[in-house]
Amino acid sequence: MSLLALLFQKSKLPIILAALLGILTGACSAALVAVMNQALTSRTVADALTLMPAFLGFAVAVLVLRIVSQMQLSSMQQVALLDLRLSLCRRMLEAPLSKLESAGPHKLLAALTEDIAVINSTISVIPGVIICLATLAGCLVYLAWLSGPLLMMILAVIAVVMASVAIPNRYAYSQFYKRRESQDALYSNFRTLIDGAKELQLHHARSEDFFNKELKPTAEEVSRVSLTTNNLFIITGSWGGFMVMAVIAVILFGVPRFQTVEMSTLAAYALVVLYLQQPLDGLMNQWPALSRSHVAMKKLEKLGLSLADPEPPADGAVPTKFERVELVDITHTYYREQDGATFTLGPINTMMRRGELVFLVGGNGSGKTTLAKLLTGLYSPEKGELRVDGVPITAANRRSYRQLFSSVFFDFHLFERMLGLDQPGLEEKAKGFLSRLQLQHKVRVEDGKLSTVSLSQGQRKRLALLTSFLEDRPIYVFDEWAADQDPLFRELFYREMLPALKNQGKLVFVISHDDRYFHLADRLLKLESGQLVSMPDTAPTAVSA
Numbered sequence: 097m098s099l100l101a102l103l104f105q106k107s108k109l110p111i112i113l114a115a116l117l118g119i120l121t122g123a124c125s126a127a128l129v130a131v132m133n134q135a136l137t138s139r140t141v142a143d144a145l146t147l148m149p150a151f152l153g154f155a156v157a158v159l160v161l162r163i164v165s166q167m168q169l170s171s172m173q174q175v176a177l178l179d180l181r182l183s184l185c186r187r188m189l190e191a192p193l194s195k196l197e198s199a200g201p202h203k204l205l206a207a208l209t210e211d212i213a214v215i216n217s218t219i220s221v222i223p224g225v226i227i228c229l230a231t232l233a234g235c236l237v238y239l240a241w242l243s244g245p246l247l248m249m250i251l252a253v254i255a256v257v258m259a260s261v262a263i264p265n266r267y268a269y270s271q272f273y274k275r276r277e278s279q280d281a282l283y284s285n286f287r288t289l290i291d292g293a294k295e296l297q298l299h300h301a302r303s304e305d306f307f308n309k310e311l312k313p314t315a316e317e318v319s320r321v322s323l324t325t326n327n328l329f330i331i332t333g334s335w336g337g338f339m340v341m342a343v344i345a346v347i348l349f350g351v352p353r354f355q356t357v358e359m360s361t362l363a364a365y366a367l368v369v370l371y372l373q374q375p376l377d378g379l380m381n382q383w384p385a386l387s388r389s390h391v392a393m394k395k396l397e398k399l400g401l402s403l404a405d406p407e408p409p410a411d412g413a414v415p416t417k418f419e420r421v422e423l424v425d426i427t428h429t430y431y432r433e434q435d436g437a438t439f440t441l442g443p444i445n446t447m448m449r450r451g452e453l454v455f456l457v458g459g460n461g462s463g464k465t466t467l468a469k470l471l472t473g474l475y476s477p478e479k480g481e482l483r484v485d486g487v488p489i490t491a492a493n494r495r496s497y498r499q500l501f502s503s504v505f506f507d508f509h510l511f512e513r514m515l516g517l518d519q520p521g522l523e524e525k526a527k528g529f530l531s532r533l534q535l536q537h538k539v540r541v542e543d544g545k546l547s548t549v550s551l552s553q554g555q556r557k558r559l560a561l562l563t564s565f566l567e568d569r570p571i572y573v574f575d576e577w578a579a580d581q582d583p584l585f586r587e588l589f590y591r592e593m594l595p596a597l598k599n600q601g602k603l604v605f606v607i608s609h610d611d612r613y614f615h616l617a618d619r620l621l622k623l624e625s626g627q628l629v630s631m632p633d634t635a636p637t638a639v640s641a
């Protein structure tokens with residue numbers, strides 16, 4: 097869907113009002129030309145002077161209407177932009193995690209910055225486009241009134257001009273697309289620049305290689321393609337201006353050969369066509385912005401973040417006082433585009449109960465985190481089904497299902513503010529947990545906010561655990577939480593905290609490599625190359641990871 101169509105869908109009334117004002121401005125501009133033409137072809141100066149009030153009236157009307165319509169369009173622009181930006185963020189919040197992961201953070205960042213900036217700049221040219229189109233339409237109506245057959249000839253010449261710029265414009269569009277793809281690669285390099293700062297600074301040769309062989313060529317490619325497209329639009333814009341002169345030449349020197357037309361009509365035509373150069377130039381100059389917005393919309397669609405899609409439907413309910421969660425024939429496949437490699441997890445069949453402590457073990461890359469993402473509803477299974485007390489989890493109730501979980505994944509994010517945790521006594525509870533986690537001297541909780549998150553990785557993970565406890569959800573998922581904790585906190589985690597959660601009737605699902613603690617589990621699940629190798633009901637036994 098084009099940006100114009102989307103804007104129209106989202107804010108019909110303001111756009112119709114703005115368009116009407118634009119059309120009125122264009123009509124008054126055209127009327128101004130008509131009065132000018134009449135004055136120029138008046139027989140006497142006295143006749144010309146009688147047209148002065150009309151001329152001044154239309155000139156003032158154009159001035160006032162231009163200001164009002166621009167202001168109206170500019171306020172519509174801000175409303176539309178805010179709406180589009182918030183919609184895009186909401187789409188990202190709702191988008192399937194697997195889709196966001198396969199796009200990668202660099203493409204998402206490019207979408208949030210580049211595409212939104214392009215859409216913003218396009219919205220800002222829309223007022224001008226509407227006024228140019230309206231002026232063009234008004235002038236064409238006046239030309240039709242002057243001479244119908246002549247207008248047909250002029251329209252035929254304009255059609256040829258349009259066709260002659262269509263091919264380079266299409267090429268320019270493909271270059272815009274290429275430029276946008278290069279921008280994705282550039283954002284990927286920006287991420288390497290930030291995330292890999294340590295590794296790059298510690299190895300000068302690597303840093304130079306990265307700069308010269310990766311970052312610089314990508315930045316140069318963006319600049320090269322931008323230059324090509326800009327040059328193309330300069331050429332087509334100037335060509336359009338030249339063709340206006342060609343149209344005037346056809347009027348003055350071509351038309352009299354084939355048709356008997358009064359010289360005054362020809363002069364009026366030449367004047368109007370000359371006047372038309374301004375809106376035509378305007379349209380030509382705004383064409384690149386419209387093309388770029390089309391590319392931006394296509395990129396957003398490709399990421400599954402189309403702004404044209406309807407808002408996701410309200411979520412269906414899931415039993416919150418459930419007894420069991422079942423995974424029935426669940427599968428998930430990753431496909432890596434770069435080398436065509438695939439990894440399939442499942443089919444997985446297992447059942448877990450409230451008050452159960454389940455450990456998931458297995459070697460690196462066996463699929464443990466993937467299974468946790470499926471269990472939590474972050475991934476929707478390709479095949480099979482999740483059930484809560486027999487109620488299937490589908491697209492209609494997946495969001496509610498996710499609210500059963502509290503998790504600390506291996507690559508967790510720590511929120512400074514305790515978002516979504518507006519509950520009485522929160523700070524007191526938090527203080528209690530902080531001292532259990534031996535963080536009371538490092539971190540305070542004030543006004544629902546952690547005083548700092550600039551801590552060691554192990555301490556940050558303890559803070560993530562604190563947030564998770566405060567969430568007080570029926571199911572807990574921990575993905576190798578203890579991996580970077582010292583022995584004291586491992587003991588605390590496995591021997592005190594997990595049993596405490598279990599005793600509160602929570603279902604606790606723990607991904608672990610700590611075979612010293614496997615015997616504490618009520619049930620041990622083992623994954624090997626994406627397959628569960630332990631039977632769902634096997635009694636716990638120590639299994640080497």
Ligand SMILES: Nc1ncnc2c1ncn2[C@@H]1O[C@H](COP(=O)(O)OP(=O)(O)OP(=O)(O)O)[C@@H](O)[C@H]1O
Binds near residue numbers: 430464467
């Ligand atoms: N986003 C992804 N795209 C493609 N392949 C992926 C993706 N995430 C994981 N994989 C692949 O899927 C397999 C399982 O990954 P997963 O992270 O579930 O394993 P894991 O058992 O948790 O490993 P570890 O113990 O190292 O954390 C791996 O071979 C991995 O390369």
